[in-house]
Amino acid sequence: xxxxxxxxxxxxxxxxxxxxxxxxxxxxxxxxxxxxxxxxxxxxxxxxxxxxxxxxxxxxxxxxxxxxxxxxxxxxxxxxxxxxxxxxxxxxxxxxxxxxxxxxxxxxxxxxxxxxxxxxxxxxxxxxxxxxxxxxxxxxxxxxxxxxxxxxxxxxxxxxxxxxxxxxxxxxxxxxxxxxxxxxxxxxxxxxxxxxxxxxxxxxxxxxxxxxxxxxxxxxxxxxxxxxxxxxxxxxxxxxxxxxxxxxxxxxxxxxxxxxxxxxxxxxxxxxxxxxxxxxxxxxxxxxxxxxxxxxxxxxxxxxxxxxxxxxxxxxxxxxxxxxxxxxxxxxxxxxxxxxxxxxxxxxxxxxxxxxxxxxxxxxxxxxxxx
Amino acid sequence: xxxxxxxxxxxxxxxxxxxxxxxxxxxxxxxxxxxxxxxxxxxxxxxxxxxxxxxxxxxxxxxxxxxxxxxxxxxxxxxxxxxxxxxxxxxxxxxxxxxxxxxxxxxxxxxxxxxxxxxxxxxxxxxxxxxxxxxx
Numbered sequence: 335x336x337x338x339x340x341x342x343x344x345x346x347x348x349x350x351x352x353x354x355x356x357x358x359x360x361x362x363x364x365x366x367x368x369x370x371x372x373x374x375x376x377x378x379x380x381x382x383x384x385x386x387x388x389x390x391x392x393x394x395x396x397x398x399x400x401x402x403x404x405x406x407x408x409x410x411x412x413x414x415x416x417x418x419x420x421x422x423x424x425x426x427x428x429x430x431x432x433x434x435x436x437x438x439x440x441x442x443x444x445x446x447x448x449x450x451x452x453x454x455x456x457x458x459x460x461x462x463x464x465x466x467x468x469x470x471x472x473x474x475x476x477x478x479x480x481x482x483x484x485x486x487x488x489x490x491x492x493x494x495x496x497x498x499x500x501x502x503x504x505x506x507x508x509x510x511x512x513x514x515x516x517x518x519x520x521x522x523x524x525x526x527x528x529x530x531x532x533x534x535x536x537x538x539x540x541x542x543x544x545x546x547x548x549x550x551x552x553x554x555x556x557x558x559x560x561x562x563x564x565x566x567x568x569x570x571x572x573x574x575x576x577x578x579x580x581x582x583x584x585x586x587x588x589x590x591x592x593x594x595x596x597x598x599x600x601x602x603x604x605x606x607x608x609x610x611x612x613x614x615x616x617x618x619x620x621x622x623x624x625x626x627x628x629x630x631x632x633x634x635x636x637x638x639x640x641x642x643x644x645x646x647x648x649x650x651x652x653x654x655x656x657x658x659x660x661x662x663x664x665x666x667x668x669x670x671x672x673x674x675x676x677x678x679x680x681x682x683x684x685x686x687x688x689x690x691x692x693x694x695x696x697x698x699x700x701x702x703x704x705x
Numbered sequence: 706x707x708x709x710x711x712x713x714x715x716x717x718x719x720x721x722x723x724x725x726x727x728x729x730x731x732x733x734x735x736x737x738x739x740x741x742x743x744x745x746x747x748x749x750x751x752x753x754x755x756x757x758x759x760x761x762x763x764x765x766x767x768x769x770x771x772x773x774x775x776x777x778x779x780x781x782x783x784x785x786x787x788x789x790x791x792x793x794x795x796x797x798x799x800x801x802x803x804x805x806x807x808x809x810x811x812x813x814x815x816x817x818x819x820x821x822x823x824x825x826x827x828x829x830x831x832x833x834x835x836x837x838x839x840x841x
Contacts, residue, residue, distance in 0.1 A: 357745075357746075357747050357748060357749075358749070360747055360748040360838050361748060361749065361752055361835050361836065361837065361838065362755060362835070362836045362837070362838060362839060363833035363834070363835060363836075364755055364756065364758065364782075364833055364834040364835075364836045365782065365786060365833045366779060366780055366782045366783050366786075367756050367757075367758065367759040367760075367780035367781075367782050367834075368756060368759075368779060368780045369778075369779055370755065370756045372755055372833075372836065372839065373833070385838075386839070386840075387838035387839045387840055387841060388838055388839070389839065391755070391839055395778070396778075444786075448790070448826070449787070449788040449789060449793075449826055450793075451787055451789055451793055451797055453783070453786070454786045454787070454788075454831070494778075494804075495777060495778050495805070496777075496778075496804065496805030497803070497804050497805040498778070498804045498805065499804075526839075526840060528839060528840065
């Protein structure tokens with residue numbers, strides 16, 4: 335509960351820093367024309383707040399964008415009195431905000447070997463934004479949540495075609511009550527259709543598959559949601575196994591928290607021996623904070639700490655910078671790894687899984703050093 | 706006399722009141738136009754808008770089946786970026802047929818062969834489309 339209290343502060347107490355992504359880096363990488371999927375180039379992920387127009391886009395299918403004037407959010411299931419709210423009614427409820435990372439569960443899928451099917455995201459299906467809306471707890475309280483409710487079923491408008499199963503999910507009620515938000519603003523602007531307008535779920539610290547877009551129903555239930563997207567997709571191995579050997583259903587669990595991870599966003603391709611260069615990046619985790627980011631130029635034998643930017647919120651990313659002076663000519667590979675506030679250390683290799691979720695292996699940059 | 710002056714001044718005042726907003730609006734429009742001209746585009750305007758650049762499946766036996774089976778739900782990009790072994794493609798086709806993809810049984814093997822040939826583990830031809838920022 336402490337985490338939730340820390341993550342949610344009054345929206346008015348926040349002012350956005352100016353975006354500082356240079357125009358030459360303001361572009362997106364479209365990986366799927368339709369359904370629309372696009373990732374952000376790493377060199378555009380250099381600001382604490384990711385600008386809305388540089389924030390990655392992930393659609394499963396081709397949603398019918400909701401007309402905000404006709405849209406309603408239904409809250410039902412194990413509640414004393416089901417309610418239905420229009421966007422105007424939702425906006426009249428107490429506002430709350432959280433600045434935190436949203437990462438697609440499949441970010442980094444394209445880095446797994448052997449290859450696995452799905453959108454071949456590399457690094458940029460991630461961003462850090464200020465989400466504003468209404469606490470899920472306030473909504474469930476106003477409907478009179480019953481003690482029998484253990485899971486919150488979520489439905490959105492990512493409507494699949496034909497016989498494709500519906501994209502429906504559920505999250506444990508404790509997590510939803512702790513710090514879940516129904517957000518209608520992103521970085522101070524009304525939520526855009528591509529990001530789930532009129533409202534989407536925000537689940538700080540958890541992977542994007544829980545952040546239901548084009549949200550229209552929250553239903554408190556005693557049991558988890560069933561169906562393809564809960565029972566087959568978004569599953570991660572309970573224990574690591576050999577790469578390329580598919581895990582059986584009973585060896586898997588539902589994807590929830592993000593793993594500790596760091597990426598290098600800026601590193602010069604060339605440097606001179608004896609002259610200092612700067613590397614920059616971001617780090618985040620499913621834990622509240624990042625404790626340290628370290629870099630290694632000897633393949634992980636030894637590590638030196640990067641400087642962490644002071645700006646931070648629970649489950650948000652930390653920007654970091656690292657001053658490095660190469661000593662001799664040749665090619666240098668610098669690896670970055672993060673450690674979170676719970677002591678989890680980013681591993682050299684991510685755990686291979688047949689759907690390619692939650693990749694968090696060390697990221698590296700290569701630098702050609704001349705004398 | 707007073708009444709006469711009022712008769713002359715009143716229409717003048719009214720005319721001024723009616724004219725002023727028009728004049729202000731025109732000036733404001735000019736200012737807006739000038740501002741729009743001054744505002745530099747914050748990205749390379751030669752880049753395509755997101756989701757407007759689609760690449761077709763490569764030619765070959767099986768392309769027509771892939772067009773029919775895949776493109777109702779997603780663009781060819783979704784397939785073109787894959788690097789899957791035959792076993793994975795077979796499983797993927799089975800899954801998609803279950804979800805409604807139109808693949809006649811007689812053409813199933815040809816489709817899998819086309820997918821393996823073009824989008825097997827050695828497929829390194831896919832590049833994402835560099836586009837404008839979202840919504841621009």
